[in-house]
Amino acid sequence: MNELQELLDEFTTNPLTTITRDNGVSEQVPTMSLLERLEDAKTRGLKSSGGTAGGAKIPVNASAYDIEADMIRTIHTTASVHDRYTLASLPLGERLRYWALRVDESLAVAWCRYWKGVILSLDAxxxxxxxxxxxxxxxxxxxxxxxxxxxxxxxxxxxxxxxxxxxxxxxxxxxxxxxxxxxxxxxxxxxxxxxxxxxxxxxxxxx
Ligand SMILES: [Zn+2]
Incomplete structure (x- = not known):
């Protein structure tokens, strides 16, 4: 599999990770895909530290919204005019894949690497x-x-x-x-x- 395909899979599929329980039994459990991590960061304000005792957390993570907006904007502006209509109707995971397989491969790889990095830095x-x-x-x-x-x-x-x-x-x-x-x-x-x-x-x- 080439790098672009591997990157695209990381955005949308759930990798398995091995955990070992107290009794020594190892188990494979699914972990979040990159886009799930992004979604999760958007809806939970866990990165904000402190906060008032007993007060409700405000579940907004501005940087996660920024990353998503950047992905949507970049995909839109670098896609061919012909593809834009189709792209706009797709959920983000499918949009990313559809776009990445139709633009210059090195451009798609560079953007996917970048987005992967910023998503992992959110709340990995x-x-x-x-x-x-x-x-x-x-x-x-x-x-x-x-x-x-x-x-x-x-x-x-x-x-x-x-x-x-x-x-x-x-x-x-x-x-x-x-x-x-x-x-x-x-x-x-x-x-x-x-x-x-x-x-x-x-x-x-x-x-
Ligand atoms: Zn509780």
């Missing part, structure tokens, strides 16, 4: 943790997107790059309770008999 290390939130008791967060109800685990581990270094935390998408710093995160993990350990391993490795 957010990971969902199975189990009930120790604060509100909920296990699932249900999000309405394009008329569909999407179920996600309520707890998500976050890694944020701040000026002073890497910050790890866990946030509940339902009640917005946050646990900040490795000690607090370990406490949450300890109260859950879930995949928290392997998520934390990833966090620490990524540190």
């Amino acid at each position: 290390s957010d990971m969902y943790i199975r189990g009930a939130c120790p604060h509100c008791g909920d296990t699932e967060y249900i999000e309405a997107r394009d008329g569909e109800m999407i179920r996600k685990d309520a707890l998500v581990a976050t890694v944020t790059q701040l000026n002073e270094g890497t910050h790890v935390g866990v946030v509940c998408l339902v009640c917005a309770h946050e646990w900040n710093g490795l000690d607090e995160v370990m406490k949450v993990a300890g109260s859950l008999s879930t995949n928290a350990d392997c998520v934390l391993e990833c966090l620490v490795v990524g540190d």
Whole structure:
């Protein structure tokens, strides 16, 4: 497979990653595609640190919107006039593929590499943790997107790059309770008999 095809697949398909459970059993689990990461970053404001205690998080990530707008604009302006009408009617994943296979290949590769990089830099290390939130008791967060109800685990581990270094935390998408710093995160993990350990391993490795 050539580089362009590989890049396009990364945008739209879910790669499998191997996790190892407490009992030593390894399991292959799907992870988010690049476009899912982008969508996720748009709808969750997890990159914003701090916030007021008990206040609702404002789920907007401006840079994710900027990336999406850049993709749409670039695709539109570099496509042939003839293709623009078709492109505009396609969802972003199909639009990217349709466009990339019709423009100069080196141009498509360069843009895809660039977008991949900026998407990965958004919130590459957010990971969902199975189990009930120790604060509100909920296990699932249900999000309405394009008329569909999407179920996600309520707890998500976050890694944020701040000026002073890497910050790890866990946030509940339902009640917005946050646990900040490795000690607090370990406490949450300890109260859950879930995949928290392997998520934390990833966090620490990524540190
Ligand atoms: Zn909660």
